[in-house]
Amino acid sequence: MGNSILYRMPSGIPGDVTRRSHATTEAVMLGATPFASFGIFGKVVSGKLVPIGAGDTAADVYGLLVRAYPTQSSSNAQGAAVPPTSGVADVLRRGYMTVTNNAGTAALNGVVYVRVANAAAGKPIGGIEAVADSTNTIAITGARFMSEADAQGNVEIAFNI
Template identity: 50%
Template sequence: MTAYLERMPAGIPGDVTRKGNAVLEPNMMGAAALPFGAVIQLTGGKVAAIAAGGTVYGFLVRPYPMQSTETAMGAGAMPANASCDVMRSGYMAVTLKSGTPAKGAQVHVRVVAGAGRLVGDLEAAADGTDTMAVPGCFFMGASDANGITEIAYNV
């Protein structure tokens, strides 16, 4: 059993953290798998990764219960062409790839890959035209040692 000496993990990416406030919508995945907690858009009526010029539709929810071949805490992805849930409003644990979040600060998503950064990565600061602000999405506090933090979206 793991002993937490300083701080427990902030959550598991894609987990809805305040269930009573969430608005979830059933959808279908597109042709590509996506990590839990990913910012998504709809393409042809199916869930797809956000792209430059895309319109944010929500965040990919981690289903429970779920069996996965991933073993690392928080690792995993929703397979292509599967049914899934999208959070349209609520609070969720997500993976922050860069920056230091502060409560109430705007969440940004990368839409152009850069050095060590992938399209879809969540960031705490704008990076010119390589990132875009996620409308109605704000950090709820600091991230843990693994970069997991809570966001509020359309609340």
Template identity: 60%
Template sequence: MGNAILYRMPSGIQGDVSRPSQSTIEPATFDSANPFASYGIPAKKVGGKMRPLAAGDTADLIVGFLVRPYPTTGGAGSEPQGTSTPPTSGIGDLMRRGYMTVRNNAGAPADGGAVYVRVAAAAAGKPIGGIEAAADSTNTVVIPTAKFKNAGDANGNVEIEYNI
């Protein structure tokens, strides 16, 4: 079986709210012209619609993180858990305050460590809007209201706090 947990449970699933009772989640309309690549990444609002960060954006534009609804499947019903693609239209969930599992793309997160978001120089495994635990010159900006809550797991899943 490919689903046996041999050593440690995963830290979570990207985009899942990890402490629902301490979170504020609001509905938001997707901007179909600017789709999200994954759950658990920062969102901004433009013209009343939610969209992912783009190259050159600043941290002050972030209004929350895109929440993975449960249960959900991606565009293809065969997508494995934790890899589903968000819809491109309709209503989504936006975490304005709380705790969430995100995917760390670079660096070693630590409890209380700064959370960075990539805003330039996308590379393999480091998309624009992706979360990182290390500054990368002018390619990342710190999210001042976010902190890592643990070291994460071997797959890069890690809990953050936002606006707490």
């Protein structure tokens, strides 16, 4: 069967809040710049949430874009839903979330980095990484990996805990 789990359960779906009793989320308006995926860091510009990008610092980080439930449809594979481009969304200000690690090896208490320059294959601007890449990434203050990533690169992080 194609749905067998042979070795390890998946870590989760990117953008999913994993420990809701320890989470603080807020409703925010989305800005004109669309998010590439759920579970990436954003900043507030003119009162609206937009993705972290070139030239940003850890001080600019406001929170993580939360995957609203349900966002999946029969035409989207699990975890493949695209965030809305306007309207209201939730942002995780404090808590635990599943994210996708795009580079490096995530480990318990490891530093979380975000790519802010020089996008590459599999390393988008705003993407989360477990290894510093010169001036292309910034370390996120108060964010830590909670374990190693699963086979798809999904891993839980703690933010502002």
